[in-house]
Amino acid sequence: MSVVKSKFKLSAAKQASNSRLRKSIYLLPNLLTAANMVFGILSITYSIQDSLTLMVSSESQVLPFVLPAKLILVSIFLDFMDGRVARATGTTSKFGMEFDSLADLISFGMAPAILIYLSVLRYLSVWGIAITVLYVVCAAIRLARFNVQSQVEEKDHFTGLPSPAAAGLLASYVLLSRWAGWYGKGIILNKVMGWYEENISFVELTIIPIMTVLIALVMISTIPYPSLKKWKRETIKPLTLGIIAIMIFCLVYAYEFAAFALLAFYLLWGITRMLTKKSAERLRPPKAVAS
8 A cells, every 4th residue: 555655656746847847848938038028128228228318418438229229139039049949849829929929019119119219210300200100010010910820820931021130120220330340341341331431311311211111011011031930950951051151150250230231131132032023923924715
């Protein structure tokens, strides 16, 4: 009898241990999502703080808006990791998906909108406010649509520009605009950044507002963008690995410029691919109708 009781106790202890392990595994991706949200809130806080500092005094010990932009990039990394961890551990859930969307709305909707408004768009008066509101609304629509589509089927591509890529593009521009280390980085970078410094007023009063509107509209478009969700090491081609290696080198060499350039290419790649496809369909001769 004592042997049976001992086995029962061991079995109960093992079940309790397994239960605690499962709870810990389920908690991990949600902790990463929570961290994503925290960094988004911190980005908003520091954006406002830097803006108030500029209003009080033009002198500051640190470059304004650099830290908030970096915090958004950290949120992007955490968002990527929470999805990977959830899929790897088989802990995806309805709660996790909804929680992730709420975190993304803060980190990739509100945070980049406030950052780009306080650093650039506020000088456009009411137009700057309108563009900021448009971006946040489009980000919310994009996230809501993603939730609905993911319940139906998981695709190997995104419909519309992903909100992390949109946020990363705005944040990386802010980092690029405050990058003082481009001297001596090479002829190409010197020419590009030299042109930028000479035309910064035109860029920030015309190009960046148009880019922000374009990003917002592409987020809610039906343009397909490639997804890394279903990438596996076994299916990646050597050419793709080479391109990834070059991208990593560029990010290490000059991440302020490389991050903006790569995300801008990602944005324009989807638009160009869609326009090329539609043009080819229009030029294609109509099929003959069988008599």
